[in-house]
């Protein structure tokens with residue numbers, strides 16, 4: 610048999626998160642802290658809005674850019690939280706944030722083009738760039754004075770004549786790093802000067818502690834700047850299964866991106882868009898409640914690991930992940946598989962978030978507090994039992 614797969618597809622691998630989750634997902638005794646979601650389902654008023662749309666018979670094809678009333682809600686939401694007056698012509702709602710990322714990536718990148726990913730990184734961004742056939746460079750955040758920090762000079766040094774895209778995710782999955790506005794300004798200027806797409810993944814924008822919303826390229830980028838900001842419903846409104854996200858792109862790109870989206874799923878299901886509208890128009894309380902819960906959960910994880918002699922723990926400023934370094938651990942996949950097997954807790958192995966992370970774990974702390982407390986007891990017991 611001749612292998613007829615494109616080399617880029619032949620080479621891709623499932624992430625380390627799936628490698629640990631798949632064998633243990635059906636085990637009811639395992640407390641799952643591996644995926645980027647909690648155990649609270651979408652609030653009732655959002656589900657009701659989608660149910661009502663179904664009952665009205667909202668089952669037809671829609672504008673693949675998103676319905677006009679969906680675009681209106683996204684604009685009103687962004688205007689409100691960032692105090693801007695966004696040109697609605699920049700908004701597309703193709704389906705999930707993941708899909709928006711893939712559309713943005715393939716709009717800028719083809720085989721042989723170069724991109725720079727800020728790491729530790731969410732594994733799917735790498736997958737998306739690999740599928741496009743791009744050459745990938747990684748620039749790692751470093752821990753300085755007990756905090757994650759990105760050196761923009763490192764990003765600048767990684768740029769080549771073939772660089773077409775720089776990806777940054779703040780608040781960051783998995784490190785919890787939040788990019789300050791002055792760094793955003795500098796990175797934007799670099800991308801303007803060199804005509805590089807700046808892909809800013811802001812899906813954790815409301816999961817910052819101490820302020821209402823994280824610094825954003827939404828407040829910096831003009832209509833024609835080479836910036837695409839991706840965001841979506843999954844995290845701030847507990848809507849992971851709905852597959853709803855959007856992007857804000859330069860005006861001249863949006864029509865082509867919309868046509869491109871037609872080659873994927875031709876827009877998101879119409880009745881789910883009623884859920885999006887309900888959440889964006891009336892969901893501030895939900896955002897607030899989830900954020901309070903995640904802040905308390907962050908403290909549960911910090912109390913368990915913060916002073917452990919084997920653990921280097923950086924307090925996350927945003928997101929809902931902890932990314933501790935475990936001294937003496939040198940095979941993160943082996944570690945998390947044994948943790949799932951013996952202590953029945955599922956976490957993600959560090960290696961899957963890019964090089965330099967083999968001695969890290971990612972703990973998603975979005976689940977209810979009682980389960981998290983129990984899970985952390987088991988994680989500590991497992992670390993204590995290490996040689």
Ligand SMILES: Cc1ncc(COP(=O)(O)O)c(C=O)c1O
Nearest residue numbers: 645705706707731782841843854
């Ligand atoms: C950094 C980051 N970007 C994008 C996504 C995708 O989100 P969605 O569920 O909206 O596709 C995730 C999901 O975990 C993520 O962690």
